[in-house]
Amino acid sequence: MIxxxxxxxxxxxxxxxxxxxGHLVTDCNVLTARHCVIAAIDSENTIELTFSGPEGDxxxxxxxxxxxxxxxxxxxxxSAQLGRSPIPLxxxxxxxxxxxxxxxxPLGKTSVGHRIFGTISHLLDAPKLxxxxxxxxxxxxxxxxxxxxxxxxxxxxxxxxxLIRLKVDGTLGAISIKGLETFLADNGIQIPPPSTDEAxxxxxxxxxxxxxxxxxxxxxxxRNPGDYVFLEGAHGIGKTTFCSEFESENRELFILGTxxxxxxxxxxxxxxxxxPEVFFDxxxxxxxxxxxxxxxxxxxxxxxxxxxxTSALLEAFSTYCASxxxxxxxxxxxxxxxxxxxxxxxxxxxxLKLMKLWHEIEE
Numbered sequence: 505m506i507x508x509x510x511x512x513x514x515x516x517x518x519x520x521x522x523x524x525x526g527h528l529v530t531d532c533n534v535l536t537a538r539h540c541v542i543a544a545i546d547s548e549n550t551i552e553l554t555f556s557g558p559e560g561d562x563x564x565x566x567x568x569x570x571x572x573x574x575x576x577x578x579x580x581x582x583s584a585q586l587g588r589s590p591i592p593l594x595x596x597x598x599x600x601x602x603x604x605x606x607x608x609x610p611l612g613k614t615s616v617g618h619r620i621f622g623t624i625s626h627l628l629d630a631p632k633l634x635x636x637x638x639x640x641x642x643x644x645x646x647x648x649x650x651x652x653x654x655x656x657x658x659x660x661x662x663x664x665x666x667l668i669r670l671k672v673d674g675t676l677g678a679i680s681i682k683g684l685e686t687f688l689a690d691n692g693i694q695i696p697p698p699s700t701d702e703a704x705x706x707x708x709x710x711x712x713x714x715x716x717x718x719x720x721x722x723x724x725x726x727r728n729p730g731d732y733v734f735l736e737g738a739h740g741i742g743k744t745t746f747c748s749e750f751e752s753e754n755r756e757l758f759i760l761g762t763x764x765x766x767x768x769x770x771x772x773x774x775x776x777x778x779x780p781e782v783f784f785d786x787x788x789x790x791x792x793x794x795x796x797x798x799x800x801x802x803x804x805x806x807x808x809x810x811x812x813x814t815s816a817l818l819e820a821f822s823t824y825c826a827s828x829x830x831x832x833x834x835x836x837x838x839x840x841x842x843x844x845x846x847x848x849x850x851x852x853x854x855x856l857k858l859m860k861l862w863h864e865i866e867e
Contacts, residue, residue, distance in 0.1 A: 507605065507619060510659055513591045514617070516554040516609040517566075517580075517655060519543045525608035525656040526553060526580060527664070528590035529693055534580040536655035537669055538571050541578055545571065555586060556617065562586070570691040575679055576634045576669055579691055594663040595685040595695045597637075598624050599789075601802035604639060606668060608656035610647055620645045620653070624660065625675060627798075635677030637666050650676065722754045729831055747835040758830040760821060761790050765838035774841040778849045780856050784810050791817045795824055807852070814856040 513528040517536050520543025526536035534553060543549035551566040564582045571578040598604065605621035621642050628636040637658065641647075650671045658666035658678045666678035681688075685695055724733060735743050747762045763786055765774040776782060785802065792800035805813065825832040839850065 511607045518552045520549040524654045527657040538576045538578040591664045593695045595682045598660040598665040599802040604660045606656045608653040610652040637678040639676040747837045760834045762835040
């Protein structure tokens with residue numbers, strides 16, 4: 505998300521002697537920390553929101569429509585629609601090691617505001633101190649004090665994943681949108697389900713019965729552990745649908761997932777998804793979630809490191825399948841699209857572990 509959009513959706517929250525930050529979650533609702541408006545809760549003080557823009561500051565009165573002492577969060581309502589885009593919410597925990605950014609109004613910079621960014625240090629399994637996300641701050645954006653930043657949004661991967669609550673010994677603590685999902689929904693703020701960039705199945709009608717084909721396919725997998733199986737056919741016959749919706753009838757088989765190089769709609773195309781680091785990130789997250797129940801930490805790696813760690817991930821998946829006495833399956837869909845788009849990129853992808861596969865594609 506562009507920093508200017510975050511800034512446009514962010515406001516200063518003033519109530520009694522307290523000053524904090526809030527951000528739009530709908531066209532007329534602002535999310536902030538409860539302690540920023542405690543004077544309005546305890547003494548019925550007024551709440552004023554200040555939005556900055558090219559035409560100057562806009563001051564608006566706000567009222568509390570819901571608040572939670574347990575989570576230190578509050579939803580405010582303004583009577584006028586500002587014509588500014590709210591920050592989209594996502595009820596999914598961010599990745600450890602991922603980037604985050606925000607904008608707020610700390611004391612000393614309440615007029616101009618402050619842009620801040622850093623790395624998601626780690627996630628908590630359950631909230632402690634009313635936080636479940638620990639944020640490190642990039643030294644170039646660090647402040648000596650963060651009073652006034654409470655209520656600022658935590659944006660990661662172009663969506664709001666949390667709300668800043670407090671400073672914790674040099675880092676910042678935030679409560680996740682996932683942790684606030686029920687509270688928000690109970691008060692009329694619905695969070696759309698995460699979108700998927702996997703190709704969606706098209707209805708072609710009149711497809712042949714696949715039971716016999718699937719039985720043959722599964723028998724081939726069981727008889728040839730560790731090998732590659734290529735599915736070829738005319739465009740539109742249903743190869744992508746078969747891979748993405750495959751459900752084994754043989755209990756000896758376990759499907760890790762389908763990595764599609766082609767996505768419909770506005771999702772990234774084949775050249776992007778054929779990048780080895782993009783595939784590795786998907787594989788690492790998928791295997792880690794399977795084995796540990798948590799996604800892997802997001803980190804930058806050299807190509808040589810990607811090769812060795814891809815091997816380790818596939819070995820870990822193999823060990824997992826062996827421990828459950830099953831054969832593992834990983835579908836790679838749309839290889840032909842990547843060949844047409846950028847053969848050198850696909851060669852690097854296959855080079856992570858599957859040079860044999862690349863030679864077969866060339867033939």
